[in-house]
Amino acid sequence: MSFALSPCKVSPAQHTHDADRVIERLGIEPSHAVLDLGCGDGHHSRAIHRKTPELFVDLDVSLEQLRLLRQASNHGRRSCVCGDALALPFRAESFDRVVCSLVFYLLPVEEALQELYRLVRRGGKAYLRVPMLAFSRAREVLRTRSGARVKLYAVSHVLNGLFYSISGRQIRNPFLRHDRWACYVPRRRFEEAVRRAGFRIQMLEIDYPKPRTPSIEVWLVKD
Numbered sequence: 001m002s003f004a005l006s007p008c009k010v011s012p013a014q015h016t017h018d019a020d021r022v023i024e025r026l027g028i029e030p031s032h033a034v035l036d037l038g039c040g041d042g043h044h045s046r047a048i049h050r051k052t053p054e055l056f057v058d059l060d061v062s063l064e065q066l067r068l069l070r071q072a073s074n075h076g077r078r079s080c081v082c083g084d085a086l087a088l089p090f091r092a093e094s095f096d097r098v099v100c101s102l103v104f105y106l107l108p109v110e111e112a113l114q115e116l117y118r119l120v121r122r123g124g125k126a127y128l129r130v131p132m133l134a135f136s137r138a139r140e141v142l143r144t145r146s147g148a149r150v151k152l153y154a155v156s157h158v159l160n161g162l163f164y165s166i167s168g169r170q171i172r173n174p175f176l177r178h179d180r181w182a183c184y185v186p187r188r189r190f191e192e193a194v195r196r197a198g199f200r201i202q203m204l205e206i207d208y209p210k211p212r213t214p215s216i217e218v219w220l221v222k223d
Contacts, residue, residue, distance in 0.1 A: 017207055017217065022099065022127050023047035025203065025219055032096035035059060035119070037085060038103030042069045048099070049078070057095075059083050085112055092118050098126040105130040105157075106179045108170055109190065113197035117222060125202070126220045132206065133161035133184040134214050157184045164189055187216055194220060 023044060028034055028051035036044055039058040048056060059081045060066050066080045083089045085100075085107055098120055104112050109130075120126055131137065141154040156173050160183030164170050168189060172180045187206075194201060199220040206214050 017101075017129065017215075019044045019047040022101075022217075023051065026097050026099070026125055026127055028053055028097050030054060033057075033094060034097045035090075035095045035099070037088075037098055037100040037116070039069065040065060040102070044099050044101065045069070045078070053097070055079075055095075057081055059085075059088070061085070086115055088115055088119055090119055093121040093124075095119055096121055096124045098124070100126065101129040102131070104128060105185050106182045108181050109164075109185065110193050110196065113193055113199070117197045117199060120222045122222060124222050126199070126222075127218070128220065129215055129217050130185045130190065131157075132190075132214045132216045133158070133165060133186045136213050137161075137184045140213050153182075157182050160184075161186055168192075185216065190216060190218075194218065198222065 024047075028048065030052050032051075032053045033055035034048055034051075034053040034057070036042075036048060036056075036058045039045065039060050042058065045058065057079045058066065058069060060069075061082065061084060063082045066082055070080050081089065085103060098116060100116070116126060138158045141151065141158055153176065156176065160170060160173065160181070164183055165186035165188070170181055170183055173182070174180075176182070191201065191204070200223055201218060202221045203219040205217045207217055208214050
């Protein structure tokens with residue numbers, strides 16, 4: 001038996017952070033090629049579009065989500081691509097800037113970072129946001145009034161995060177049909193994985209959106 005659950009169906013991603021601040025720190029120029037990796041509902045798209053990049057691509061694994069985004073958008077310079085974050089349909093060093101929010105915690109982190117590194121040009125930058133493993137995350141799971149299946153899905157995030165923190169490895173959850181790698185990400189392991197992939201950390205912050213469940217926000221550079 002497996003649970004056909006995913007964040008999109010259980011609870012939509014909660015983008016509580018300021019997209020303008022994120023994009024401003026990336027330093028997008030009109031000559032840049034920019035990718036919104038796992039664009040979802042397009043939370044960052046307006047801020048990216050205001051920077052008028054030469055190339056702007058929204059990529060998501062959900063074709064339905066991309067269609068909705070396309071319908072809601074009047075940004076003529078945007079391209080929408082349906083693709084897998086672990087096998088991106090672009091040549092090496094295709095983008096100067098990449099935004100990836102609330103995606104990597106659903107994937108094998110090390111593999112996803114290596115694919116991201118392949119994609120970014122020398123001197124390029126990337127912004128990542130992942131839910132961090134913390135006591136408040138576990139407490140939130142225990143307090144939720146959702147049904148047993150939804151609670152089990154959330155508990156699996158905590159347990160996988162703990163295993164990753166202790167062993168340095170993520171495990172696939174055999175009870176989930178989707179998002180089998182999902183975990184709340186331990187900060188130390190995440191920083192180690194970022195550096196192993198080849199990135200330099202330009203800036204790292206821990207945000208505390210309501211209900212005080214922390215996420216890691218990191219701006220990376222490929223030297």
